[in-house]
Amino acid sequence: MGLSASERAKRHEEEQFLERGVSLWQDAWHRLLRNRMAVAGLIFVGILVFCALTADFLPPYSYREADYENTRIGPRWPDHIFGTDKLGRDVFSRVWWGTRVSLTVAIVGSLTSLIIGVTYGSISGYIGGRVDNLMMRFVDVMYGFPTLLFIILIMVVLPSENAIQGMINIFIAIGVVGWMGMARLIRGQFLSLREKEFVLAAKMVGASHARIIARHLLPNSLGPAIVSLTLGIPGLILTEATLSFIGLGVPPPIPSWGQMVSEGWRGLRATPHLTIFPGLAITLTMLAFNFLGDGLRDALDPTMRGTALVRAARRKRRKARRAAARAAKA
Amino acid sequence: MQRFILRRILWNIPVLILITVVTFGMMQIVPGGPFTAGSSGRPIPPEIRANMMAKYGLDKPVWQQYLNYMGRLILHFDFGPSLRRPGRTVNQMLFGGNFLVDVLREHLRDEFGTAASSMTFAEPPSIFDSKALVVKTNGEPVAYIYITWRDRFEAVKRFLTLAPVMVSAQVGLVSVTLALLIGIPLGIISALKQNTWIDYVAMFISMLGVSIPNFILGIVLILVFALWLGWLPTYGWGESWKQVIMPAITLGTGGMAFIARLTRASMLEVIRADYIRTARAKGLAERVVVLRHALKNSLIPVTTVLGPMMAAWLTGSFLVEWVFSIGGIGKFFVSAVTDRDYTLIMGTILIYSVALVLFNLAVDIAYGFIDPRIRFD
């Protein structure tokens, strides 16, 4: 080994660092924090969550407070900074409120598909064999329906007696069409993990099926699932906008970005502010989730495991060395 | 290989049949039927609705309706009459009807002049026939008309250019091509320049592409290129190449961004692989390494998503066809449901699922070319 003393010391330090037993998630978190774009995305998502939580009391107006004297006015400081819509409602407050709706639709919608998909996929992947084959045939059938047509059929079938139910319908519709991809992904993970040494070892030791799934298979396949979920959320926000375009979106007067955009886009020249602000909200949110998703993918990539900590350790050491040098100089 | 393809096709037959069953069932659950509201938008009085239901056999039990429908479909490739477009069949609405009839009619008109309008064919001619019997309205035979190769070619040509399903396919094909031509290079470049400003700009552009709703992109393009600059026509398809540009951009942008990001991710994975390191170590030029070794392997995930993507795009995009008034079948995916045009719903769903099956099959076969290690068992 032609390593110099200092190099050997460095190796040692790195190894020590790794041996401390950092969990997969902790490690991923550290690597995520090193990705500037992902952090920006994370902060933006944080702001969105804040907006969603405070939508009831922080915005200057209620999302439904009409003012027939001031309809469709452009952005105006300081009372209507984003302008007003056809009922004279404040667009700024509605965009703020829309955060809650759009975020809920996207997150609950994707959680629905995650839960269904993970359950279905893990059953199919774990049991394997004929059951797997049959279950995957069913997924094929579901895939065979055009998504849009299927969502419309579901939305038309489900009754919507009030706004809440209307939103729940959207969750169901999105969940019902979105789970197949997730199920395939989880099943694929399970099939390949099932044969891995550590799973076989656990089986040999006599671990129960539940334990193998819960402790070994699920955690190891959840990474890709979370990544695909984060990357799927922006798609859902767009799906909601498309549904609004057809007239099957969130029922009024509750605002969602998609609904605001699809109500306003035809008047792009007369009243651009009705499209631009909610449209901007959609675009920024999609960017944020995409950056976050890409960051997560890099962070959860098992081949990259540990690198962040190693780099962090190197950086720390470099800093310490520089500090020492400075101290020596002084 | 042949056995693999055959088996895949056979496997999909029960899947397709199940899809028809589920669709048929769902249509019964959906509140409102084809004759709840008339095309005038008014409710139809119940007595009159009963007449309409009887006319289309909707008063029969559901299982009987289903069997009738499937029988006609399988035996005669007949998707049935459209319920909301009296006088038109779903075959006409999807496939544009029998183009050979139009071609032969033109011959008749050349031959007989105005008298041709009182002539029809004893049986609808097909391109596999060699001749068709021309009869008068009262059934009296007039002449045989021979079907030449030129007629067949002309009929096929008209089908490829005019049939609604082909119009949608054209829009989809142009958009997919655009998405691939721009998306893949963009992905490669940003993977090779990972974490540089080139990477960031490329990814930002592609993310922007995904995050703008199609209809907004469409109207912005119309306003800019058609209205303000006046370079391109506002709507339509098939009359000039200029009409292709805006729909292709509108539909293609989202896919382009998606493909760029997918290519980047898989490229990043591939260039870290051992064999690439080996190739580099051998002293191969970077260009050769990337193009010959890395690219081929990083295209596998792109190929995978291409199947469903082509199926979805080539069967027509609702939004693009709506905004640019293109006479494809994409609009039917929405209007068939809102109109409760049962036969049209079945037709569109079947077209989509058959397209999905075919494109997925094509993808599987394409794997074999890209990666010889993948074998068909």
Next chain:
Amino acid sequence: MKTRTWYLLAGVVVLAAMLITACQPQVQTVVVTVPPEIKEVEVTVPVPVTPEEEEGLGAQCTYNAYRMGWVMDYADANNIVNEVFHPDSPFQYTFWDDQTFRDLVDQALVETDAAAREALWQQAEQILVTDYAAVVPIFHYDRTGLVNPDIEYEFPPFGAPHFMKWRLPEGRDTLRVRLGTEPPTLDVNLATDTTSHMVLNQLMEPLYRYKGDGTIEPAGAESYEVSEDGTVYTIHLRQDATWSDGEPVLAQHYVDGILRLLNPETAAEYSYVMWYISGAEAYNLGETDDPSTVGVRAVDDYTLEITLDKPQAFFDSILAFFTTYPIRLDVIEQYGDAWTEPGNFVGNGPYVLTEWAHEDHLTIEKNPNYHDADQVTIERVEFPIIVEDATALAAYERGELDVSGYPSEELPRILEEMPEHFVRMPRPGTYYIGLNTALGATQNLNFRKALASSIDKRAILDAVLNMPWRVEACGVIPPEIPGYQGCGKVGYQFDLDAAQQYLQAAMEELGVTDPGEITIQLWFNRGNEDVIEAVEEQWETNLGINVNVVNMEWGAYLEVLDSCND
């Protein structure tokens, strides 16, 4: 093995749950119910309290109010007061009933004196709108659009324009008119929508037609006589009329048209319009399959005779309706379903169909065989099909279209930048909210009055719809129709004090102390968000009640309303 079974079971449960959630057609909701005995406190006209049977109300019929609209077919109040709002009409869902109203309608139908008839319709309207407050009219429709200002145009109040009367500027011979959808059909007996009739109106000629000023002029007919008892119409046809293939138009063609419309196998939507003809209803409903029992016959080649069950004073309006088009049975027989395609279609109108590229465009050209061909100056009319309003507007502004629609969102800009292109034409009709008189709080008359008088219709028209010229509606009869009464004479105007008084009275009767305890369901179909959101907001703000809006897609909406009304 056991675990595998368990997983299978779990899978089945998940699938079943999904199926149930996806298929469950109705979820029951709780609505505020009121004690059945209702006392009348503040009644101006003695109104008998109608005992409402709730049998028809299924679990899903939880609406207190629903949105609906009606565009009139012909210029008689019968078309709205009787055909739409009669307690037995299939077009209303309010469950209201009144014997005086029924009697008034029966009288009005046979009354031939115009003034007396008008008065009868007005009384009936009073009972419906004022006494019962079963319907809350919001505004009266009109027709708006964009037309190239260089063109001389004319829009009749009913049906589609006749392009034979339009004039293009010097040097042009092609008119380009945007269609918003593919015409569902050009079969003259089956077409009922405005798009199909935009085209059919040029290809066909009815007996009479509407002029721009709303009066009727003879077209395929020359004159008609009515028998003493008002039941037999003898119509004399013009003798120079020919079909586009040169054949003369005969009385038998008109008979064929009406009989084909009524034939149950044709399954025509508007066949009920002709039920006034004796024997028509029985034939249309399949009670008899003998068409000769229908009171339509050709006396000779150019004389048509129509016999009614009983005198109908407005029947001359029906003569101008598209249900009286003549048809050519020989053509229909020859081509079957394809008879409406260009080349096959034979019409008697000023234009012939030359091109129909489905879902893309239609073209019609001047019919040289038309009897009045000299008067037709526009050689060609092209109908590009552009579904999206925003696209159509862009195409119009580029000069690709002469007649077009516009997205309502762009209206302020259009009025400002291109007012000379904007046209506004009468289209008699009423946009209204119906109240369910059989359910919950809207059972109470005073509550219905409170709802009716707390909508600021003017603000909705001026600010929300941006159409300040539209007429706010208090009654259901539109201003263009004889019998129009106007706000102040019928129904309820926006009046907050009155609304509060009605509300107080209603709350006493309902035994409610706080209006916040009252929740009503307002149903509407998608596309009416503008108006309904405003109405909902005003009811909540002005009355302090809770309004739950439910929007549905049109097909589902009608189906649910219909099933409640059975």
